[in-house]
Amino acid sequence: MLEAAHQALLGILSWPAFGYLLLGVGLGVFFGMVPGLSGLSGMAILLPFTFDLGPYEAMALLMGMYAITSTADTISSVLLGVPGTAGSQATIMDGYPLAKKGEAARAFGAAYTVSAFGGVVGAVLLVLSIPILSPLVLSFGAPEFFLLGVLGMAMVGALSGNAPAKGILVGLFALQLSMMGYSPQDGIPRYWFNTPYLLEGLPIVPCVLGLFSLPEVVELAVRRGTLAEVPEMGKGMWDGVRDALRNWWLALRCAVIGAYVGFIPGLGASIVDWVAYGHAVQSNKDPEAEFGKGEIRGVIAPESANNAMKGGSLIPTIAFGVPGSATMAILLGAFLIHGIYPGPELLSTRLDVTFSVIWALVIANIITAVVLMGCTNQLAKVTTIRGSLIIPIILVLVFMGSWMATQDLGDWVVLVSAGALGYLMKRWGWPRPPIALGIVLGPIMERYLDIAVSRYGWSWVWQRPIVIILILVTLATVFYATRSQSRQQQAE
Amino acid sequence: MKSTLHVLSTCAVLVLALLLATPAMAADKPFYQGKTLRLVIDFSAGGPTDIECRIYARHLKKHLKGDPTIVVMSKPGGGGTLAMNWIYERARRNGTVMGCQTASGRYQEWFVGDPKSVGLRANMEEIIPVMFTPVVSVGVVSTKLDPPYKQLGDLKKAKNLTVGGFRADSSKDLKFRALFDLASVKYKYVTGYQGSAGLLSAFLRDEINYVDGSTPFYLTRVKPIAVDKGEASPLWYGSDENIPAIAPGVPARDFVKQLSGKDPEGPLWQLFQILSSYRQILAPPGVPQAAVDAMRTAFASMSKDPEFLAEYKKTVGIEPQMLTTPKGIENAMKPWTTAGDEMKQFRLKYVEQGRKQAGSK
Amino acid sequence: MATPRIREHYVESLFILLLAVIFAAAVFTARGWPWKTALFPMLIGVAGCIIAAALALWTGVKGGEAPTPGDTGGAADIFLDVNLRSGEALVRTAVIALWILGIIAGTWLLGQMIALPLFVFLYLKLGSGESWPISVGLTVCIIAFLYGVFDQVIHASWYEGELWRALGIEMF
Missing domain, CATH: 3.40.190.10 (Periplasmic binding protein-like II)
Known part of the structure; x- marks a missing residue:
């Protein structure tokens, strides 16, 4: 095993491979930073270029890009309030308010530090977990996956605001919205209002960009002035790095959450930042912390988790050939094209390839953090450019990001409708994260519920121990949130 | 103001770089010269259809005269129906867009099923079949x-x-x-x-x-x-x-x-x-015959290319039996086109029976 | 910043009631479907309807839990710090909303390769009164970005624009 690790390290650090790693990192920064583009589009574009490369070079290029989109997406999340990729939706909750306070550099310092840290922890956990995780992953069947979805919704619904009932209500509303289009079992069109566009369901990216980004654009246009609401810059990058080091325990916990949520096929990547954010809110003991108003821990938690998730998401792909996301499916395609088959082979005779993936993750994460820290102060100045210059750029990015969903004008109608909804919800103080999550999780939850019922009848509800544990955790989450809210109200 | 200028000058450099990097376009003899061919895949990235189509796309460039840019686009959804409808209704009919699909199910639905019930709006009789490869x-x-x-x-x-x-x-x-x-x-x-x-x-x-x-x-x-x-x-x-x-x-x-x-x-x-299944290259109705011919010639020549065959065999596991002549494709489609109404009723009833068996009714 | 939100509180209660009605309608629509297709819609719809009705009732009895001024309305949501009561703010909101709708209308008519740069230029020059060099410079950057990244690298398929389609001109 050590020999394979050593050989893979030499392979990645040898010349053309290391060059490809750097190229991948550069492209990853771009794909991460531009909203609407993500590791998925990056993989799809890069895949054909890897055909003629050796396995080390190919892994260096693909993993260099994939590993760090969740570091670079912080840039637009913090500066523009627009999530750079789905993995950094939660980052805007506190990252953007920090930028408004003139502390963008601090947010970047903290985010890059924990991103690199999370990425490395995720890679290490990937190595340690492969033998232990196989039985664990396989003990999760359709009923457990369904309840993981329920738990995710309950966590985000109940914890992401101070009104658990409202959070859960909008979460349910989003689940209802996610049912538009053909039903997964019988192919019957549901809630489509005779609009063919809706037959394929609501696309996620326009919904998220509309909910979170358009209200910010409107606000910036109304307020005029610059993104930063204060004239002079507040705390800088090194303060952020110190914040990250001071909160190392939170970062570590979130990295572990990230890696282990990340390996859940179909679920991980879309919820990991919210789960980590929810954990940060829930475990917070500092009475002065104001999440949602620029609390640095609200940046540290999701940023540590979303990089660690990258390692975790590789587990099912490498160990079972079961890709958990479209991005992983393309990576699997890359393996197959290079004649590398997932499963036992990657864990025995081609262990060096597995290690080359892990080394690429580690090295890319560290390089990216260092490079981006170097340009943090330049980037932070964006917040001092006047809004009238920033607004058209954000709008073009948001519209083009949405266009990539299905490349239909309907995407833009969805974007603007979600924007109107997001604007109202923001005004009334309704939590928006449950909407984004519900649209992502709805189809997955429905699918697993159906399989569970048709495979096991209803007996799975009380016969499977993991199901019972998940139900209890869900109830505890809702109970905790309701109790802490009523305490808060009594205190006032 | 200084930072604004800085941003602007950076952008200007980028513009120049992009303009210089764009290859000059010229229109000349072969149909695909200077054109971009989009292959629309009807199942998600990384799946078997996708992997096979990407192998085609990669080798096609060598065989398709005029050295066009070949772009692969994924349009998964509705078990392939989304892509089929898109090709029929929205794709440009000038030969620059074709489907690389496993659309046998759509053909079966059209000839021996109930296309409406699955939302299939593409008229499969009008779609031009360019190339079929059997799937085992x-x-x-x-x-x-x-x-x-x-x-x-x-x-x-x-x-x-x-x-x-x-x-x-x-x-x-x-x-x-x-x-x-x-x-x-x-x-x-x-x-x-x-x-x-x-x-x-x-x-x-x-x-x-x-x-x-x-x-x-x-x-x-x-x-x-x-x-x-x-x-x-x-x-x-199979x-x-x-x-x-x-x-x-x-x-x-x-x-x-x-x-x-x-x-x-x-x-x-x-x-x-x-129910036999094929990977198919399909063109929307009205595509110029020159485009269809160019594609068929390219696939025919590709099916003899040892480099392509080696890669195909490695990934797909069997030798490709590409059908690139109208006759061959017609034969492959015969079970569908000649099935008749009785078979259609039988199939629909069998589907209903399956729904019951799966506990859906 | 201390803006009372008395009238909006009623709007908000109505919004909750509207949600309850939507859930009920969803359940009603699902009644004729095969049970597997109807299972999830029914489950979510009934739960949503009950919670929404309860919350609407609760809001009515308690006089609402409308956020107090300065409340973030949830730890994980961004505080909206714009005082929209003044007429000026309303006008500005309407103007930016019109710009956003204008992008869609322009793209429908001209295709986004023309509409988006046009929007950027008009917004800078007419909307914000920026100088010529800045307006033109930024517009050129946007064109380069759209063409270089989305057309040449990603090969996005562009909306053609109804005007060009009607005139029979192949623009993109």
């Missing part, structure tokens, strides 16, 4: 049946055979049901899985103990992960010729014969044959 599917059973599976005969003794599929009306599901019913094998039918990845993970965690898929799915994923460890065994494959790589699996006809003792026949067997 392989059925695999877990050895952890009760009693344990050791040889084909054990299948009929199994008390807990649980079969996983997509949807009662998908041709994949109809196909294994037809085979099992012809061989009088009893099974529990569970639907709702998404894609081969969903089926494989359910198979590995024993939620289902039968799974099938095309040869690349079998050879690159099921075989190394389960079959080589003795946890699963191939049962049948070809009349022996394929040693899939032993101890047998051709579908022999599978039925060995289990039921007689040669398969009747409407169910006819249905099974209608």
Whole structure:
């Protein structure tokens, strides 16, 4: 095993491979930073270029890009309030308010530090977990996956605001919205209002960009002035790095959450930042912390988790050939094209390839953090450019990001409708994260519920121990949130 | 202000770089010269259709005259219906957009089914078939049946055979049901899985103990992960010729014969044959004949390219039997076009029966 | 910043009631479907309807839990710090909303390769009164970005624009 690790390290650090790693990192920064583009589009574009490369070079290029989109997406999340990729939706909750306070550099310092840290922890956990995780992953069947979805919704619904009932209500509303289009079992069109566009369901990216980004654009246009609401810059990058080091325990916990949520096929990547954010809110003991108003821990938690998730998401792909996301499916395609088959082979005779993936993750994460820290102060100045210059750029990015969903004008109608909804919800103080999550999780939850019922009848509800544990955790989450809210109200 | 200027000058440099990097375009003789050909794939990235189409796209450039840019686009959804409708309704009809699809199911739905019920709006009789390559599917059973599976005969003794599929009306599901019913094998039918990845993970965690898929799915994923460890065994494959790589699996006809003792026949067997599947290059109606011809010539020449063949064999596991002549394609489509109304009613009834079996009604 | 939100509180209660009605309608629509297709819609719809009705009632009895001024309305949501009561703010909101709708209308008519740069230029020059060099410079950057990244690298398919389609001109 050590020999394979050593050989893979030499392979990645040898010349053309290391060059490809750097190229991948550069492209990853771009794909991460531009909203609407993500590791998925990056993989799809890069895949054909890897055909003629050796396995080390190919892994260096693909993993260099994939590993760090969740570091670079912080840039637009913090500066523009627009999530750079789905993995950094939660980052805007506190990252953007920090930028408004003139502390963008601090947010970047903290985010890059924990991103690199999370990425490395995720890679290490990937190595340690492969033998232990196989039985664990396989003990999760359709009923457990369904309840993981329920738990995710309950966590985000109940914890992401101070009104658990409202959070859960909008979460349910989003689940209802996610049912538009053909039903997964019988192919019957549901809630489509005779609009063919809706037959394929609501696309996620326009919904998220509309909910979170358009209200910010409107606000910036109304307020005029610059993104930063204060004239002079507040705390800088090194303060952020110190914040990250001071909160190392939170970062570590979130990295572990990230890696282990990340390996859940179909679920991980879309919820990991919210789960980590929810954990940060829930475990917070500092009475002065104001999440949602620029609390640095609200940046540290999701940023540590979303990089660690990258390692975790590789587990099912490498160990079972079961890709958990479209991005992983393309990576699997890359393996197959290079004649590398997932499963036992990657864990025995081609262990060096597995290690080359892990080394690429580690090295890319560290390089990216260092490079981006170097340009943090330049980037932070964006917040001092006047809004009238920033607004058209954000709008073009948001519209083009949405266009990539299905490349239909309907995407833009969805974007603007979600924007109107997001604007109202923001005004009334309704939590928006449950909407984004519900649209992502709805189809997955429905699918697993159906399989569970048709495979096991209803007996799975009380016969499977993991199901019972998940139900209890869900109830505890809702109970905790309701109790802490009523305490808060009594205190006032 | 200084930072604004800085941003602007950076942008200007980028503009120049991009303009210089863009290749000059010229229109000349071969149809595809200076053009961009988009291949629209109807299943998600990384799946068998996608992998195969990307191999085509990669080698096609060499064989398609005029050295066009070839772009692969994924439009998954609705079991391939979304892409088919898009090609029919929205794609440009000038030869620059073609489908690289596994649209056999759409053809079956159109000729032998109820296209409306699945939202298929593309008129499959107007779609231009450019190239067909047969897909061979392989059925695999877990050895952890009760009693344990050791040889084909054990299948009929199994008390807990649980079969996983997509949807009662998908041709994949109809196909294994037809085979099992012809061989009088009893099974529990569970639907709702998404894609081969969903089926494989359910198979590995024993939620289902039968799974099938095309040869690349079998050879690159099921075989190394389960079959080589003795946890699963191939049962049948959809070809009349022996394929040693899939032993101890047998051709579908022999599978039925060995289990039921007689040669398969009747409407169910006819249905099974209608359900044969192809990777296809399809063009929207009205595409210039020159484009269709150029593509057919390119595929014909590609099917003799040793470099392509080596890669195809490595990934797909079998030699490609590309049909690039109108005659060959017409023959392949015959089971669909000549099926008739009786078969249609039979198929629809069989789908309903499947829904009931899966507990949907 | 201390803006009372008395009238909006009623609007908000109505919004909750509207949600309850939507859930009820969803359940009603699902009644004729095969049970597997109807299972999830029914489950979510009934739960949503009950919670929404309860919350609407609760809001009515308690006089609402409308956020107090300065409340973030949830730890994980961004505080909206714009005082929209003044007429000026309303006008500005309407103007930016019109710009956003204008992008869609322009793209429908001209295709986004023309509409988006046009929007950027008009917004800078007419909307914000920026100088010529800045307006033109930024517009050129946007064109380069759209063409270089989305057309040449990603090969996005562009909306053609109804005007060009009607005139029979192949623009993109």
